[in-house]
Amino acid sequence: MMSVGLTEAEVAAIDQPVATAAALPNRAYMNDDFFAFERKQLFAKTWVCIGTGASIPNRGDVRPVSWLGAPLVMARDHEDGIVVFHNVCRHRGNELVWGPGNAGGAIRCPYHSWTYGFDGELRATPHVGGVGIHHLDSIDKANCGLVGARSAVWLDQVFVNISGDAPSFEAFAAPLQARIDRLASTEDMARL
Ligand code: FES
Structure with missing residues (x-):
């Protein structure tokens, strides 16, 4: 069976000076299997920007994001921090x-009203055992919190690493940060 990813020959043809390099093969743009491969092997393992802090400006704001088909939700917590959870x-x-909207003090599921704090903790399970019974010993709230996504905010851009094991965001952004720092120092020099 042919590999979904690129062959060694294709990589060699692409990895050339710009003037002579080949483009990605058509299937990189058209093939669903290639897209699934790319999502799993590339995007899930690195840091990807999913939105901006400016899109959730107020404490309690929430915004669902479909990350390549996976449901996530960005939220601004009550300490003004930005958190990302799987929207499930x-x-x-x-x-x-x-x-998008403002969830107020907690994130409440519209189905049976299970309610979560902005730290992901499951806070309430109303009527879980029948009318007026809000607690069941069989439900361990400590193990039923929202599943967080590893996230970082940089220049107001919200990034996630879905696999959870990419190098630190600081290491990921360091080359670009160094360029920005150089640019800033050049502009500072120009102002003197
Ligand atoms: S599915 Fe969310 S409370 Fe039941």
Whole structure:
């Protein structure tokens, strides 16, 4: 079976000076299997920008994001920090946040109202045992919090690393940060 990714010959043809380099083969743009391969082997393992802090300006703001088909939700917590969770309720897997808005003090699932703090902790399970019964010993709230996505905010851009094991964001951004620092110092010099 032919590999979904690039062959060694294709990589060699691409990895040339710009004037003579080949482009990616058509299937890199058209083939669903290639896209799935790319998503798993490339994008999931690195840092990817999913939005901006400016799009959730107020404490309690939430914004769902489809990350290459995976449901995530960005939120601004009550300490003004930005957090990212998988946008999936731990009860029956319902999508928690359906549109951008302000969740107030907590994120509440629209299905059966399980309610989570902005730290992801499951806070309430109303009527989980029947009308008026809000607690069941069989449900361990400590193990039913939202699943967080590894995230970082840089220049107001929100990045996630879905695999959770990419190098640190600081290492990832260091080359670009160094260029920005050089540019800033050049502009500072020009102002003197
Ligand atoms: S699916 Fe979310 S509370 Fe039931």
